[in-house]
Amino acid sequence: MQALSVLWHEGPSTVATVHETLPDKKDRAYTTVLSVMQSLERKSLVKRARVGRAHVYEAAYSQEVIVQRATHDYLTNAFGGRLGEALLAILSAGTLTPEEKTNIEREL
Numbered sequence: 001m002q003a004l005s006v007l008w009h010e011g012p013s014t015v016a017t018v019h020e021t022l023p024d025k026k027d028r029a030y031t032t033v034l035s036v037m038q039s040l041e042r043k044s045l046v047k048r049a050r051v052g053r054a055h056v057y058e059a060a061y062s063q064e065v066i067v068q069r070a071t072h073d074y075l076t077n078a079f080g081g082r083l084g085e086a087l088l089a090i091l092s093a094g095t096l097t098p099e100e101k102t103n104i105e106r107e108l
Contacts, residue, residue, distance in 0.1 A: 003036050004045065004059055004066065012049075012058040 006021045007013055013021070019033040037057050040046040045066070046057045059066075079086040096104070 001066075001070075003033065003040060004063075007046065007057060007059040008063045012056045014054050014056055018057070 002022050002024060003018050005023060006018045010017060010021060015030065015034045015037055018037065019028065019030050022028070022033070037046065037048075041048050041057070045060055047060050049056050049058070075081060075083065075086050079089070
């Protein structure tokens, strides 16, 4: 998800740009990031285009679409689709600001 996050925020990027921009700043080999990008391409999560001699990767889906899919999968796999249990587990993991509480109440 970190590589996709770079593409969502930076736009179409080379592996070198993704490698330099990863948010967690861990020391990774360029080839590791290349492998991640190739894996994302095989899964059709990114598109690759050749620009000159460089390969430029672009997110195939918006962040919103990927988050919705991941949330659905997590809800189904971890909680058997039981939204109430999932919400309780998430709420017990952290705190909410008053604004976040208001937004959640509005959605309910």
